[in-house]
Amino acid sequence: xxxxxxxxxNSRYVANTLAxxxxxxRLVDLRNYMVKDAPTLTITLSENEPLGVVFPVHSWGLPKxxxxxxxxxxxxxxxxxxxxxxxxxxxxxxxxxxxxMWSGVMEKNGVQADAGYSIAMPNTYVLFPGFDVDxxxxxxxxxxxxxxxxQHIAAQIKSHAKGDFTHHGTVAGLKSKVIYPLFIQYTTSxxxxxxNANTCIGCGKCQQxxxxxxxxxxxxNPTKEGKLMPEWQGRCLNCxxxxxxxxxxxxxxxxxxxxxxxxxxxx
Numbered sequence: 186x187x188x189x190x191x192x193x194x195n196s197r198y199v200a201n202t203l204a205x206x207x208x209x210x211r212l213v214d215l216r217n218y219m220v221k222d223a224p225t226l227t228i229t230l231s232e233n234e235p236l237g238v239v240f241p242v243h244s245w246g247l248p249k250x251x252x253x254x255x256x257x258x259x260x261x262x263x264x265x266x267x268x269x270x271x272x273x274x275x276x277x278x279x280x281x282x283x284x285x286m287w288s289g290v291m292e293k294n295g296v297q298a299d300a301g302y303s304i305a306m307p308n309t310y311v312l313f314p315g316f317d318v319d320x321x322x323x324x325x326x327x328x329x330x331x332x333x334x335x336q337h338i339a340a341q342i343k344s345h346a347k348g349d350f351t352h353h354g355t356v357a358g359l360k361s362k363v364i365y366p367l368f369i370q371y372t373t374s375x376x377x378x379x380x381n382a383n384t385c386i387g388c389g390k391c392q393q394x395x396x397x398x399x400x401x402x403x404x405x406n407p408t409k410e411g412k413l414m415p416e417w418q419g420r421c422l423n424c425x426x427x428x429x430x431x432x433x434x435x436x437x438x439x440x441x442x443x444x445x446x447x448x449x450x451x452x
Contacts, residue, residue: 186209186211186212186213186228186230186234186235186236186237187200187203187204187207187209187211187212187213187237187238187239188213188215188226188228188236188237188238188239189212189213189214189215189238189239189240190214190215190216190219190239190240190241190248190251190396191214191216191239191240191241191396192241192248192309192394192396192424192425192426193309193424193425193426193429193430193448193449193450194449194450194451194452195241195275195306195307195309195450196239196240196241196275196306197214197450198306198331198450198452199239199273199275199304199306199331199335200212200239200273202331202332202335203237203239203273203335203338203339203342206335206336206339207235207339207342207343209237213226213228215240215251215254216396218254218258219250219251219254219396219397219398219422220396220397220398221397221398221420225257225258225259226254226257226258226259227258227259227260227261228258228259228260228261229260229261229262230260230261230262230263230268231262232262232267233267233268234262234268235268235269235270235271235342235345236260236263236268236269236270236271236296237270237271237272237273237342238255238271238272238273238287238291239272239273239274239275240272240274240275241274241275241276241309241424242274242275242276242280242281242283242303243310243365243368243422243423243424244310244360244364244365244368244369244372245279245280245281245282245283245354245357245360245361245364245365246281246283246286246361246365246366246368246369247283247286247287247290248422248424249369249373249422249423250397250422252290255287255290255291255294256290256293256294257294258294260294260295260296263295263296265296265297266297269299269300269342269345270291270296270297270298270299270300271298271299271300271301271302271342272284272287272298272300272301272302273301273302273303273304273338274287274301274302274303274304274351275303275304275305275306276303276304276305276306276352277305277306277307277308277309277310277319278305278308278352278354279303279352279353279354279355279357279360280303280351280352280353280354281353281354281357281358281360281361281365282353282357282358282360282361282362283301283303283351283361284298284301284349284351285349285361286361286365287301288301299345299347300341300342300345300346300347300348300349300350301348301349301350301351302338302341302342302350302351303350303351303352304331304334304335304338305327305330305334305352306327306328306331306450307319307323307324307327307328307448307450308448309424309425309429309448310425311425311428311441311442311445311446312372312423312425312438312441312442317445317446318445318446318447318448319448324448328451328452331452338350368423372423373421373422373423374421375399375417375418375419375420375421375423376417377438377439377441378415378417378421378427378428378436378437378438379436379437379439380414380415380431380435380436380437381435381436381437382405382414384433384434384435385412385414385415385431385433385435385436386412386432386433386435387402387412387413387414388432389402389413390430390431390432391415391426391427391430391431391436392415392427393430394426394427394429394430395426395427396422396424396426397420397421397422397424398420399417399418399419399420399421400415400416400417400418400427401415401416401418402414402415402416403416415427415436428442428447429447429448429449430449434447
């Protein structure tokens with residue numbers, strides 16, 4: 186079984202490709218369980234069935250709300266040593282101490298973390314100074330290398346390799362233990378998001394793309410005729426799916442997105 190969470194498509198592509206390599210028929214989209222008041226996820230593993238979790242790294246840590254989802258999900262049929270448990274994170278460059286973080290979360294649910302893997306995919310985060318999506322040559326290189334990387338990881342999973350095989354990067358502890366908590370506490374607010382009334386077409390793509398169900402379409406002035414516009418509801422995880430999927434690029438985050446570019450996985 187593979188559980189996966191994806192905002193702009195990278196992790197969805199990786200999860201599907203990995204499933205094909207492993208001959209895995211059971212894929213569970215965690216987006217359905219990230220929205221407010223979603224039902225608790227319940228899964229049942231068969232004897233010796235591996236349990237994989239595929240997701241993007243967010244500021245060298247777990248995406249907001251994913252930790253509580255994994256901690257609180259109900260797992261039936263799991264036996265340590267028999268059901269191999271692993272994570273595979275998509276990242277622009279590195280993941281810091283993500284495997285340690287994910288292991289701690291899974292262990293709270295009684296799951297022994299056996300292995301962690303990471304795979305470089307095109308960058309999607311654009312809000313920090315100096316951060317932008319990859320240039321076309323970098324994006325295309327990562328997409329071209331992805332199938333071979335997934336095939337290699339699948340071989341390790343089949344052999345039940347154990348250990349942390351993620352790419353930590355430099356100052357990994359600082360990134361995951363200092364920067365990540367600050368990111369979650371101070372930079373996942375949706376108060377900076379707004380849609381340009383002149384370019385927004387009211388299509389609802391942002392609402393459909395939001396994995397947290399955090400966007401509603403409303404009339405800016407209920408007493409007048411006019412198109413519906415997105416309104417953010419205060420439960421954001423800063424995945425930027427709304428920003429990247431907007432077909433007219435009408436969504437901005439204050440001035441932080443000025444001059445920045447856009448990406449969604451084309452595979």
